Amino acid sequence: MPSDVSRSSARPGGSATDLAAVWAVFTDMYEAYLAGDRARIDAHLDPEATVWDSATPQLLLGKPALDQVRAQRPAAERAGGGPVEAGLTAYDQVIDVFGELAVCRHWLRIDYRDRPSGLLRNTAVLRRAHGGWLITHLHEDGQAAD
Known part of the structure; x- marks a missing residue:
């Protein structure tokens, strides 16, 4: 998964450290998803998100x-019998930092072993907490893959 933040935009501002830390929330969350580590995913979410x-x-x-919603997903998907992800690629991030809040927009490409890839357009609002960042709102929007 790309971790390069050089394409990030800091309109209206943001230190390189903050931009990297915000982007690391998403790259770690997607790595945790592929590893099946729900606790690690949830560690990036405000409980009231x-x-x-x-x-x-x-x-x-x-x-x-x-x-x-997680519990209502088809049993085959929860048991690993649904579409099998071959990889996740997060890219084209645009990050704005406003003091204790950040907004991150990015694309997520989902590659499957047995079907065409999918694309999600994501927008998230994060708040600074305990030296890190927590997602307080996440908006996923499915898009047609090229």
Whole structure:
């Protein structure tokens, strides 16, 4: 997964350290997803985060709502019998830092072993917490892959 932040934009500002730290939230979260490490994913989410998940129409309000959606996913998918991801590539990030808040926009390409790739357009709001960044809102938007 690319970890290069050189393409990041810091409009209206942001230190290289903050830009790298915000981007690291997403790269680590996607690595954790591929490893099946839900606790590591959840460590990047504010427990009260709101999520527009690409697989459900309603706004999810907090981790309990996210966990309900996770539990409702098809049993085959949860057991590893659904589409098998061959890799995730996050790229074209645009990050803005506003003091204790950051906004990160990026693309996520999902490569599957048995089907065409998918694309998600993501926008997230993060807050600085305990020396790191937590996602307080995430909006995933599915797009047609080229």
